[in-house]
Amino acid sequence: MANFEGLNSITLNPGDELPPLAAGRMRLYNMRFCPFANRSVLYISKKKLPVEVINVNLKEKPDWFVQRNPLGKVPMIEHDGKVVFESLVVNEYLDELFPETAILPTDPYERAQQKILVERLSSVQAAFFAFMMNKDGDYTQAIESMEKALANAESLLVDDFYGGKTTGYADFAVWPIFERFPAITLNPKIGVKEFPGAKYPKLSAYIERMKQQPEVKAVMKPVELHEKFLKSAWIEKNPDYNLGI
Numbered sequence: 001m002a003n004f005e006g007l008n009s010i011t012l013n014p015g016d017e018l019p020p021l022a023a024g025r026m027r028l029y030n031m032r033f034c035p036f037a038n039r040s041v042l043y044i045s046k047k048k049l050p051v052e053v054i055n056v057n058l059k060e061k062p063d064w065f066v067q068r069n070p071l072g073k074v075p076m077i078e079h080d081g082k083v084v085f086e087s088l089v090v091n092e093y094l095d096e097l098f099p100e101t102a103i104l105p106t107d108p109y110e111r112a113q114q115k116i117l118v119e120r121l122s123s124v125q126a127a128f129f130a131f132m133m134n135k136d137g138d139y140t141q142a143i144e145s146m147e148k149a150l151a152n153a154e155s156l157l158v159d160d161f162y163g164g165k166t167t168g169y170a171d172f173a174v175w176p177i178f179e180r181f182p183a184i185t186l187n188p189k190i191g192v193k194e195f196p197g198a199k200y201p202k203l204s205a206y207i208e209r210m211k212q213q214p215e216v217k218a219v220m221k222p223v224e225l226h227e228k229f230l231k232s233a234w235i236e237k238n239p240d241y242n243l244g245i
């Protein structure tokens with residue numbers, strides 16, 4: 001099977017048995033097109049952690065998944081009988097478990113700044129979902145919200161990355177949305193050729209820079225796959241979580 005995570009991943013379908021997890025091993029429960037799970041995939045990629053990845057069919061959640069996770073959402077990690085979910089909590093937990101590859105700064109103030117940035121960048125994510133959930137085909141308002149969110153994101157980028165000189169906690173929280181941008185602009189109904197475009201030169205340069213980072217390259221998916229998934233999930237409302245891959 002193609003391995004788009006840059007990590008060893010297997011896809012389990014309803015009815016498939018969950019392979020046992022050996023003591024000392026860590027597992028990520030993932031869905032390949034989930035932007036939240038992607039935050040943890042990026043973190044694992046950057047930290048080069050030996051984590052096995054199980055792609056879960058969220059349309060027909062297996063019992064073993066629901067039994068482990070009261071929210072029934074990905075990402076979730078499991079090790080030694082413990083489970084942790086919520087992408088940002090997972091990422092912080094991974095830093096605490098593996099401090100030698102910590103991505104969050106150790107200085108409390110710097111640490112807080114990264115978390116504040118995630119909060120302040122959340123309008124990009126909200127604007128993205130406004131496109132996906134648009135039902136009436138008029139994208140005027142969605143475009144306006146996106147322009148506002150992009151202007152805000154541009155103003156918050158004061159260095160090469162939101163993490164500073166190198167990629168950090170805030171970059172891995174927001175990047176999954178930026179990675180999916182080309183998929184929304186491919187929709188001819190939207191009438192937007194590109195985001196963020198020339199109006200936001202810092203952000204455009206940032207996106208190109210991010211694409212060159214080894215940890216991003218290793219787990220990035222082709223835009224056509226994102227487009228295919230977004231169509232199947234949001235337009236056809238019957239997501240094919242496997243997409244034949």
Ligand SMILES: N[C@@H](CCC(=O)N[C@@H](CS)C(=O)NCC(=O)O)C(=O)O
Nearest residue numbers: 034035036058072073074075086087
């Ligand atoms: N706040 C959560 C959101 C996770 C989330 O919404 N994941 C979606 C997939 S993108 C999910 O598992 N949905 C299944 C469901 O809601 O039943 C996080 O950051 O981890």
